[in-house]
Amino acid sequence: APSLDSFSFHPRPADPPASLARRGRTPSTSGPALTPSMSSSAAVYPRAASPRCTANGGTSPLTLNHLETQLCILLTPRRTHLRCGKTQICHTLAVTTQLPLDEGGGCAKVAFIDTEGTFRAERIVQIAERFNLDSDAVLDNILVARTFTHEMMDNALTLLAGKFSEEPFKILIIDSIMAHFRVDFIGRGELSERQQRLGQFLAKLNKIADEFNIAVVYTNQVQADPSGMSFAGMDPKKAIGGHVLAHASHVRLSVRKGRGDARVIKVVDAPNLKEAEAEFIITDGGVVSSDA
Secondary structure: OOOHHHHOOOOOOOOOOHHHOOOOOOOOOOOHHHOOOOOOHHHHHHHHHOOOEOOOOOOOOOOOOOOEOOOEEEEEEOOOOOOOOHHHHHHHHHHHOOOOHHHOOOOOEEEEEEOOOOOOHHHHHHHHHHOOOOHHHHHHOEEEEEOOOHHHHHHHHHHHHHHHOOOOEEEEEEEOOOOOHHHHOOOHHHHHHHHHHHHHHHHHHHHHHHHOOOEEEEEOOEEEOOOOOHHHOOOOEEEOOHHHHHHHOOEEEEEEEOOOOEEEEEEEEOOOOOOOEEEEEEEOOEEEEOOO
16 A cells, blocks of 8 residues: 655755745735746637546546546535445546547556545555556556645645656546545634635645646545434535635536446536536446447
């Protein structure tokens, strides 16, 4: 299993990028740090239309077959928090990102922040065999950080920013993003501070996704709704993280169990996709579309 030793970089990056450093509250009237870059929409459109696919998840053209960079994508369980396929999607993306460009991959390395201890190298080997990839090379191209607190997760992200500037990474996976926040901040008395820290972390993720042209995929967790509205037909479970997490994510997907072995992934919110659903199943080789 991966450990913190896998995050001991040699050589270690000297300093994080200046754009990621936390600045003081004193406003400045000059300097490039506060000067935004501007371009016409005609110049932005070719970049958006160009191939920025990082992974072919194999579920459906609806969602993961054309995963774009510079986006933060949220995977949230629906109705249940167990066995809905979030972690299996993450493992599959960690492999398919390394596929050649002509096969729908990103031909790049993968960063994986494991907050729940669910990363399994043996699953990576199985999925790599499905795509006829060298399993040893695939494992070498996945940089795993096992974190135990939200401070460790934030420090890992800063270290990763240094790696992104040195090597070709195309995706950052966090499974899951709320695991540490809901443990480190307990009760309603610390809810405000938790959301503020979460907002700062998500802002850093968005900046990293845009600056280094990578996709950021993170999973969420659910909690029981204490309002007692389940009798009215409402979902007794709801996603944690609140509006802060929802608004910081460019694409929101919900995952739930379907009939039999099928799982259902649904587009909840996306700037370029309409609401729709697709079914997939979990196999030894990762997630596969039910239509395959």
